[in-house]
Amino acid sequence: MAGPNYSEKANEILNAAELRMRQGGFDAVSYRDLAAVVGIKASSVHYHFPQKADLGRAVVERYTTKLLAFLGAPDDPTEFVETRIKRLCSAYQHALIHEEVPCLCCVLGAESLDLPAVVSQAVNHFFVQMIHWTATALLTGCEAQGDRDSSGSLPSDRQAAEVLAKHIIGTLQGTMITALTLQDPDVLTNAEPFLLRLVSSAIPTTPERQP
Amino acid sequence: MAGPNYSEKANEILNAAELRMRQGGFDAVSYRDLAAVVGIKASSVHYHFPQKADLGRAVVERYTTKLLAFLGAPDDPTEFVETRIKRLCSAYQHALIHEEVPCLCCVLGAESLDLPAVVSQAVNHFFVQMIHWTATALLTGCEAQGDRDSSGSLPSDRQAAEVLAKHIIGTLQGTMITALTLQDPDVLTNAEPFLLRLVSSAIPTTPERQP
DNA sequence: ACGAATCTAACGAACGTTAGATAGATTCCC
DNA sequence: GGGAATCTATCTAACGTTCGTTAGATTCGT
Numbered sequence: 001m002a003g004p005n006y007s008e009k010a011n012e013i014l015n016a017a018e019l020r021m022r023q024g025g026f027d028a029v030s031y032r033d034l035a036a037v038v039g040i041k042a043s044s045v046h047y048h049f050p051q052k053a054d055l056g057r058a059v060v061e062r063y064t065t066k067l068l069a070f071l072g073a074p075d076d077p078t079e080f081v082e083t084r085i086k087r088l089c090s091a092y093q094h095a096l097i098h099e100e101v102p103c104l105c106c107v108l109g110a111e112s113l114d115l116p117a118v119v120s121q122a123v124n125h126f127f128v129q130m131i132h133w134t135a136t137a138l139l140t141g142c143e144a145q146g147d148r149d150s151s152g153s154l155p156s157d158r159q160a161a162e163v164l165a166k167h168i169i170g171t172l173q174g175t176m177i178t179a180l181t182l183q184d185p186d187v188l189t190n191a192e193p194f195l196l197r198l199v200s201s202a203i204p205t206t207p208e209r210q211p
Numbered sequence: 212m213a214g215p216n217y218s219e220k221a222n223e224i225l226n227a228a229e230l231r232m233r234q235g236g237f238d239a240v241s242y243r244d245l246a247a248v249v250g251i252k253a254s255s256v257h258y259h260f261p262q263k264a265d266l267g268r269a270v271v272e273r274y275t276t277k278l279l280a281f282l283g284a285p286d287d288p289t290e291f292v293e294t295r296i297k298r299l300c301s302a303y304q305h306a307l308i309h310e311e312v313p314c315l316c317c318v319l320g321a322e323s324l325d326l327p328a329v330v331s332q333a334v335n336h337f338f339v340q341m342i343h344w345t346a347t348a349l350l351t352g353c354e355a356q357g358d359r360d361s362s363g364s365l366p367s368d369r370q371a372a373e374v375l376a377k378h379i380i381g382t383l384q385g386t387m388i389t390a391l392t393l394q395d396p397d398v399l400t401n402a403e404p405f406l407l408r409l410v411s412s413a414i415p416t417t418p419e420r421q422p
Numbered sequence: 423a424c425g426a427a428t429c430t431a432a433c434g435a436a437c438g439t440t441a442g443a444t445a446g447a448t449t450c451c452c
Numbered sequence: 453g454g455g456a457a458t459c460t461a462t463c464t465a466a467c468g469t470t471c472g473t474t475a476g477a478t479t480c481g482t
Contacts, residue, residue, distance in 0.1 A: 009461085024325030027238045030437065043440080044462050052438065102321065106385075109392040110313065110321035114235030124392050131393075166389060166398045167405050171378075174317075174385020178377060181320040181335050182342075187377045194378050197412070198405060220427085242472065254474080255428050263472065 003065050010048045012038040018059050022101040053116035060122035063104045074137035084137040089192040092172045102180050106173045134165035214276050221259045223249040229270050233312040236322050264327040271333035274315045285348035295348040300403040303383045313391050317384045345376035
C-alpha cells in the first residue's frame, strides 16, 4: 500500500517537481531547474529518476498516496456521509487556497492525451482511486443500520454511487480550475453545498448513529 | 463583436494550433509542426502570428467567439431555461465526443499560472463570457412573465444566478477532464441531469410560454 | 512596381540524456 | 584491524534535438 521509501534528496526532488507540475504541467518541469532548487546538478537528478517519465509517475503516485492518507477511511460506521464529503471538499480547498496551486491530477488530466503512457496511467489510477473512495463513502452510509455489506445485495446502488462519485470528483476538479483562472476561490468553496444537496437527495434518508 | 477577419491560411494555422493546444496545452504547439500541417515553413507562420503569445491569444479568442455563436441568445423569451442549459451541455459533449479532444480553456485554464499574460487574460475572458451567458440564461427565465429587466429590480437573484452559473461551468469543465482521463464519456453526459436538478431547484417554478 | 506571402539560412537558448571521473562512505575478507 | 573492493551520490562535459525568432532574398499576382 505504502509507496517506495525515497531518500531525503529524492523527496526534495519530488517536492520541487510536484510544485512545478501543478503550476505548469508535465513539460514545465526541467531537470536543470529541479537541480538548481535542490542544490545539485541536472545529471545527478537522473541518478534518482533516470527518465522524466519515471519522475512524472513517481510524483503522481506519491500524490495519490498522500491524498488518500489525508482522506482516511471511507467506511467508518460512526461517521455521517456528509462528513466524509465535506472532508473530500476540504482536501481540494486546501490544495488551491493554502498551497496556492491546483490539484496535480487536474493539471495532468487536462493534458493527458499528450502525456507519456506511464504518467497518464498513473493519472488514470488517481481518478479511479478517488472515485472508489467517494463511492464507498456514499454507499456505506446507506448500509449503516444493517450488516448487508458482505452479502453484496445492493448492486444497483453501487452503480448509482459510482455515477454520483464520478460527478463529485469531476465537479471538484472543474470548479478548482474555474476558481483558479477567475482568481475567485469561492467558486470552489461554493461547490460544497451544491454537492451536499445532490448527495442528500441521492441517499434515501437513512441517518447514521452519532459519532 | 466579431473577431478579426483572418486570411484562409491564417485560419488553417489557427485550426492546427487549436487542435494541438487542446491535446497538449500551450507548450505542445510548435511553429515547425504547425507549418508542416498547413504546408509552409515555420518562418512563414511568424508572418501571420509574429509571436507565439499572439497565436495563443488568437486561438482562444476565436474559440470564445465560435462557442458563443453556437450557444446563441441566452435571453430568448420563447425558450425554457432547461433548453438553454441543455444546449450548453451539448456544446461540451460535442467537443469531447465528436472532436475527441477536451475544451480548449479547460486545458489552458489548468496551466493558467504558467501562461503568457496575454493568453491567460484571454482564457480568463472566456470564462467570464461563459459565466455571463449562463447567468443570463438562468435569470431571464425567472423574469419571463414581466418586463422588469431594465428596472434592475433583482440584484440578489443576479448574484445567485452568477454563483450557480460559475458552478455549472466549473462542473462541465471538470467532468470533461474526468471523462477524458477515464475514457468514459458518460461522466460528461451524466452531468446534464445533475445540473438540471440543481437548476430546477434554484428557479422558483415559473414555467415560460411554450416555444 | 509594389505589396503580400513565402522561402532559405541561421542564431542562441533550452531541453533530456549519457559517458565517465571523483570523492566519500561502507562492506568484505584475509 | 587494515587494506581492497564495492556502493552511493555527486560532479564535469558534452551530445544531438528542438525550440522561438530574425534577417534578408524570392516569388507572384495586381
